[in-house]
Amino acid sequence: STFDLVQLASELIDFHDASHTTHQLMFEAEGPIMIDADTEKIKQLLNNLLSNAIKYSPDGGDIMIQIQNRDNFAEITIRDQGIGIPQESMSKLFDKFYRVDNSETRKIGGTGLGLSICKEIVKHHNGTIEVESTVGIGSTFTIRFPIAVISTILTYEE
Ligand code: ATP
Numbered sequence: 001s002t003f004d005l006v007q008l009a010s011e012l013i014d015f016h017d018a019s020h021t022t023h024q025l026m027f028e029a030e031g032p033i034m035i036d037a038d039t040e041k042i043k044q045l046l047n048n049l050l051s052n053a054i055k056y057s058p059d060g061g062d063i064m065i066q067i068q069n070r071d072n073f074a075e076i077t078i079r080d081q082g083i084g085i086p087q088e089s090m091s092k093l094f095d096k097f098y099r100v101d102n103s104e105t106r107k108i109g110g111t112g113l114g115l116s117i118c119k120e121i122v123k124h125h126n127g128t129i130e131v132e133s134t135v136g137i138g139s140t141f142t143i144r145f146p147i148a149v150i151s152t153i154l155t156y157e158e
């Protein structure tokens with residue numbers, strides 16, 4: 001269905017914000033930004049990325065979520081100030097069951113499925129997902145989806 005991504009994201013973020021007092025979630029968006037997608041899948045995508053941003057920032061910190069229309073793509077960025085991702089892990093990050101293995105991530109735990117599911121959801125909606133990260137500084141995930149084309153049907157009566 002076609003829906004406003006900004007509206008959906010703001011509801012999800014309110015929900016996460018209410019249950020996490022150790023992190024501050026900030027949301028910046030200029031809506032509406034309409035996309036044609038499966039709402040449940042988009043919720044799952046955002047939830048996976050938000051829960052990663054929270055759990056891989058064990059010392060708290062700000063999590064910034066932005067949505068904007070960039071060249072007719074809905075662009076979502078999720079930025080954290082967490083542990084970051086080593087350069088050598090980048091190419092495997094979206095693989096099923098892959099987890100960065102070090103003393104910090106071992107304490108945190110997980111199955112390594114979240115990002116592989118994100119990759120599938122993005123692919124299914126003709127989108128892209130990218131990550132930029134610096135160890136000890138934080139990570140930024142960027143997702144882009146084509147904006148829905150609103151077709152206007154004109155009916156002429158004779
Ligand atoms: P699951 O999501 O299935 O519970 P998981 O979080 O370990 O487990 P993914 O979400 O697929 O699995 O993430 C894969 C790995 O990427 C993580 O184990 C972690 O090492 C790294 N990672 C993901 N997001 C972040 C982030 N925001 N900051 C730092 N590392 C991250």
Ligand code: MG
Nearest residue numbers: 052110114115
């Ligand atoms: Mg995860």
